[in-house]
Structure formats: structure tokens, C-alpha cells
Amino acid sequence: MTHLPLSKTLRLAPLALSLFLTGCAVGPDYQQPYQQPMVTMAESYLYADLSKEEKSMNDLDHQKQGIGQAGERWWYQFGDTTLNTMIEDVQHQNIPLKMAAERIKMANSYKSVVASFKVPTVNVGAGYVNYQLSQNDSLLGPALNPIGDSAPMLPPELGSATLLDNQHDGGFVGASIAWELDLFGRIDHQTNAAQIRVEQAQIYQSGLTTLLTADVIHNYLQYLGAQERMQLLEANIADQEETTELVKKVVRSGYGSDLDLAQAQAMMAATRSLMPQLEIAQQVHKQRLATLLGESLTQIDIRLAKSDRLPTIKGVVPVGLPSDLLTRRPDIQMAEREVAAINEDVAVAVANRYPKFFLTGAPGVSASSFDDLFSSDSFGWVGSAGISWNVFDGGRGEAMVELNEARLNNAVMGYQHAVDSAMTEVDSLLFAYGRSQENEQSIAQAVASSNLALKKARSLYNAGLIDYLSVLDAQRQQRAMEDRQLAARLQAAQVTVGVYKSLGGDWQTQ
Structure with a gap:
């Protein structure tokens, strides 16, 4: 029989030990839930083709590419520099986002603590x-x-x-x-679980960034929408005041009735009652922006002074494939990482039922005189190797394994529920997205018709065929249709924000 030289045997010993330790690792292997047959998804969204704009552009291939680059800083499609600046600032100034960054630091520190048990x-x-x-x-x-x-x-x-x-x-x-020899991978699994918690903290920060960015966009659009509606309302009130004065003159001349005057005054009062509601809406959205940005109302007023009209988003929403949600939505990513973390907890519970091996040593020097402290005769040491095995615990170890296995099954079902909820949310918002575009187009046609009616009324008045009250009534209807058009634009913009939020993706400016 051939024997290896002692030097080669010593060099091979660490390799053999590492293979032995790896082979002793216990616990279930992890497979990502979306790689398993239990997670099924449709090949396309139910209402992905409802958008008239998308149909007209015939850009299905672009949609199937996923939101990709379009999902990054998609709000630039509004073409509003004030909005872009506010989003960049909120991602650097928002207090909850700073707290989320600290959570990542804590998770990293905890991972370092757990990993330190692997070394002597x-x-x-x-x-x-x-x-x-x-x-x-x-x-x-x-x-x-x-x-x-x-x-x-x-x-x-x-x-x-x-x-x-x-x-x-x-x-x-x-x-x-x-030094504890991690013979059955207990510390390795704990370290893996700690690393997953770091990833969850990062996912939480990303999801919070998405929510806060969407909140900024929502409040900014609502503020500008209320502001523009107030401008239309002021013009409408001026028209109705002029109408009321004309009705008064007609009544005084004996050609009108008190009923006409009462109706005109009631309509003007009802229109004026809308003004406080719009002022309240403006103030609420401005206060919310101040909270998100961590700034005073004076600073927010300075920011908003640069904007006076509701921006319109350009382009289409490239919805991508439903399977993209699995890696883009923070809630789904969080649920998947929870499954992975609990899977590691199951492995730890299994490893805890196996023996633990320890190596300890205490080398040192000791002497009654400092001059003799570092002489060879002053050296001493103690070394030991031990094993600890909980052979009987009343079934506690087995119960802990079963407990974590139940947690794992619950987490897998939670992941499936998150996927189903995401699909439902995207389909619902895509349906609303398509209908909001149709509504916007119908309102645009109504506005065009009311503009034509006002133009004809003015022509008839100039020809002496109708009185000025008819002109003012046509003008009031035209103002009302413009207000409805503004509301439709605001709704379409909000639905678009909701669609992008439901599709997930990276919303960080840097």
C-alpha cells in the first residue's frame, strides 16, 4: 500500500475537513417559489390592450420588453422640472427614508455579529x-x-x-x-438568514421610495389640478355675475320674472360654494408636500410658484409581462425573501438537534518576577475539545422544527397571495387606465362641441337673432366642460401613476 508523505497529508487535511463539514450540513435546500409549479401566471394582462393610445401606436413589442428603462424616472414624461426636482429632493430629505437607511445599517451589523461566530x-x-x-x-x-x-x-x-x-x-x-466547529451548518444557516434580512431591509427602502415618490406626484398633481380648477371657477363666477346682472335688468324692464332671477342667483351661489372646497384641497396637498419634503410651507410655496398648469404625461405605459412582477414589485420580493429566511430558520432548528463541537485553548506566560515573565520556562497552556448534545429535551427540538416548517408553509402561501393580489391590482388599474383615456377623449369632443356652440351663439347675437343671456349660458356650459376636461386629465394622470406603481421597478433617482 502506498503512503503519502507527511507534508502532503497535512496539506490535504484542511481540504478533507472542509469537504466533511460541507457534507454534514443539514436543512432543506431552498428553491425560489416562482421557480416552482405552484406559482402560475397568465401570459399577458387581461386589460393590457385597452389603451386607445397604445392601440394606435401598435407598439406591442415595446410592451413585452418590460418597463426596463421606461420604468426608471418615468415621471420625466410629465416634462415638469419642478416635479423632477421635488422627487429628487424627497428621496434625499424624507425622514422615513433616512430611517429605512438606518435599518439597512442595523441589519448589516446584525449579519456581521452572526457571521462572527463562524471564526474563533x-x-x-x-x-x-x-x-x-x-x-x-x-x-x-x-x-x-x-x-x-x-x-x-x-x-x-x-x-x-x-x-x-x-x-x-x-x-x-x-x-x-x-471555536465552535459548525459541523452541521447551523451558523452558516443563521448567517444566510441574517443576509436575507439585509436584503429585506433594502427591499423595504426601495418600496418606501416608490410609495413616497408616488405620494409626491399625487399631491403635486392634485394641487395643480385644484389651482387650475380655481382659475376656471373664478372665470365661471364672473360669467354668472354678468348673467345675474342682465337678468336683473330684464326683470326691471318688465320682460323677465322673479323666477329667472332666483334661478340665476341660486346657480351663482352654488358655483361660489365650490371655491372653499378647492382652497381646502390646495392647502391639504400643500401641507402633505411639506411633510414629505421636510420643509416649511413657505419653501413649498416658493417651489410651487414656478408651476401654474397641470402637466400631461406623454408616451405609453410599457406594461411588460406578468412574470416581470415577480422581480420588480417590492411586496412580492419581500414575500419571497421571507420564504427564504424562514427556510434558513428551519435548517437552524434541524441543526440544533445535532451535537455541537467545541475547541478551546488558553496559552500564556506567568512568573513571580517580571524579568522571568517571557522566559521559556514561564510558558504554559491549556487545550480542550468538547461536545455538547441535547439528547433529551421533552420534544422541544422536534417542536421547534415543526413550528418553523409551519412558518415556512405560511410564508409560501403568503407569497402566492402577494402574486395574486399584484396581478389583480395591475389588471384593475390597466382597466381604469384604458377607460380614463376613453373618458378623456370623450370629454375632449364635448369641449370641442361646447366651443363651437359658444362661437355660434356669439355669431347669432351679433346678428341680433338671440339675446346676450343665451351667449352667457353657452359660455357657462363651455366653462363647465373645460372643468370636466381638467378633472378627466387629472384622473388619467393619477391612474397612470397607479399603473406605474403597481408594475414596480426601481424608482430611485440615483
Whole structure:
């Protein structure tokens, strides 16, 4: 039989040990849920083709590419520099986002703590000691007292000698080393679980960024929508005041009735009652922007002073494929990582039922004189190897495994529920997206018709065929249709924001 040289045997020993330790790892292997047959998804969204604009552009291939680059800073399609600046600032100034960043730091620190158990722990110490033993001690006392009188059977030449001195002093320098051999992968699985928690903290920050960015866009659009509606309302009130004055003149001339005047005044009062509601809406959305940005209302007023009209988003929403949601939506990513983390907890519970192996050592030097402290004769050490195995715990270990397996099954079902909810949300918003576009187009046609009616009314008035009240009534209807068109534009913009939010993706500006 051929024997390997000792040097080669020593070099192969670490490799053999590592293979042995790897082979002893216990616990279930993890497979991402969306790679398993239990997660089924449709090949396309139910209402992905409802958008008239998308149909007219015939850009299905672009949709199937996923939101990709279009999902990054998609709000630039509004073409509003104030909005772009506010989003960049909120992602740097928002307090909850700063708190989320600290959560990532905490998770990383915790992972480092857990991973540190994989390597030996070394403590170094040094010091000076001085102590005195009791001469009345039942164990050492006889050795500290003179032995001449207490032991007459001893040779007289020993005189009054003592076996031990009762006072001692000296210095020491040493270290203690402890290492648990992770034979069954318990610490590895704990480290993996801690790393997954870091990833969850990052996903949480990404999801919070999406929510806060969408909140900024929502409140900014609502503020501008209320502002523009107030401008239309002021013009409508001016028209109705002019109408009311004309009705008063007609009544005074005897050609009108008090009923006409009462109706005109009631309509004007009802229109004026809308103004406080729009002012409240403006203030609420402005306050919300101040909270999101962490700024005062004065600073928000300065920002908003640069915008006076509701922006319109350009382009289409490239919805991509339903399978893209699995890697783009933060809630789905969080649910998947929860499955992975609990899977590691199951492995830890299994490994806890196996023995634990320890290596400890304490080398050091000790001497009564500092001059002799570092001599070869002052060196000493203690080494030990041990095993700890909880062979009976009343079924606690098995129960912990079953507990974590139940948590794992619950997490897998939670993941499936998150996928189903995401699909439902996207389909619902795509339906609303298509209908909002149709509504916007219908309102645009109505506005065009009301503009034509106003133009004809003015022509008839100039020809003397109708009175000015008819012109003012046509103008009031035209203002009302413009207000409905603005509301439709605002609704379409909000639905678009909802679609992008439901599709997920990276919303960070940097």
C-alpha cells in the first residue's frame, strides 16, 4: 500500500475537513417559489390592450420588453422640472427614508455579529496579581504553618520550615481561544438568514421610495389640478355675475320674472360654494408636500410658484409581462425573501438537534518576577475539545422544527397571495387606465362641441337673432366642460401613476 508523505497529508487535511463539514450540513435546500409549479401566471394582462393610445401606436413589442428603462424616472414624461426636482429632493430629505437607511445599517451589523461566530473568538489579557493564603485554612493551612512543632516525627534538622509561603505575587500575559466547529451548518444557516434580512431591509427602502415618490406626484398633481380648477371657477363666477346682472335688468324692464332671477342667483351661489372646497384641497396637498419634503410651507410655496398648469404625461405605459412582477414589485420580493429566511430558520432548528463541537485553548506566560515573565520556562497552556448534545429535551427540538416548517408553509402561501393580489391590482388599474383615456377623449369632443356652440351663439347675437343671456349660458356650459376636461386629465394622470406603481421597478433617482 502506498503512503503519502507527511507534508502532503497535512496539506490535504484542511481540504478533507472542509469537504466533511460541507457534507454534514443539514436543512432543506431552498428553491425560489416562482421557480416552482405552484406559482402560475397568465401570459399577458387581461386589460393590457385597452389603451386607445397604445392601440394606435401598435407598439406591442415595446410592451413585452418590460418597463426596463421606461420604468426608471418615468415621471420625466410629465416634462415638469419642478416635479423632477421635488422627487429628487424627497428621496434625499424624507425622514422615513433616512430611517429605512438606518435599518439597512442595523441589519448589516446584525449579519456581521452572526457571521462572527463562524471564526474563533480570541481574548487577550495581562495583569499583576498579589494574594495571601489563610494559615487557618482547613486545606492549605498546615502547609503554611511551621512543621517543626506540629510534626515531632519529622527530622529535627527541618527546624521550623514551612511547605508553602502564604504570600505570593507575579505577572501574567495570556490568551483564551474558543471555536465552535459548525459541523452541521447551523451558523452558516443563521448567517444566510441574517443576509436575507439585509436584503429585506433594502427591499423595504426601495418600496418606501416608490410609495413616497408616488405620494409626491399625487399631491403635486392634485394641487395643480385644484389651482387650475380655481382659475376656471373664478372665470365661471364672473360669467354668472354678468348673467345675474342682465337678468336683473330684464326683470326691471318688465320682460323677465322673479323666477329667472332666483334661478340665476341660486346657480351663482352654488358655483361660489365650490371655491372653499378647492382652497381646502390646495392647502391639504400643500401641507402633505411639506411633510414629505421636510420643509416649511413657505419653501413649498416658493417651489410651487414656478408651476401654474397641470402637466400631461406623454408616451405609453410599457406594461411588460406578468412574470416581470415577480422581480420588480417590492411586496412580492419581500414575500419571497421571507420564504427564504424562514427556510434558513428551519435548517437552524434541524441543526440544533445535532451535537455541537467545541475547541478551546488558553496559552500564556506567568512568573513571580517580571524579568522571568517571557522566559521559556514561564510558558504554559491549556487545550480542550468538547461536545455538547441535547439528547433529551421533552420534544422541544422536534417542536421547534415543526413550528418553523409551519412558518415556512405560511410564508409560501403568503407569497402566492402577494402574486395574486399584484396581478389583480395591475389588471384593475390597466382597466381604469384604458377607460380614463376613453373618458378623456370623450370629454375632449364635448369641449370641442361646447366651443363651437359658444362661437355660434356669439355669431347669432351679433346678428341680433338671440339675446346676450343665451351667449352667457353657452359660455357657462363651455366653462363647465373645460372643468370636466381638467378633472378627466387629472384622473388619467393619477391612474397612470397607479399603473406605474403597481408594475414596480426601481424608482430611485440615483
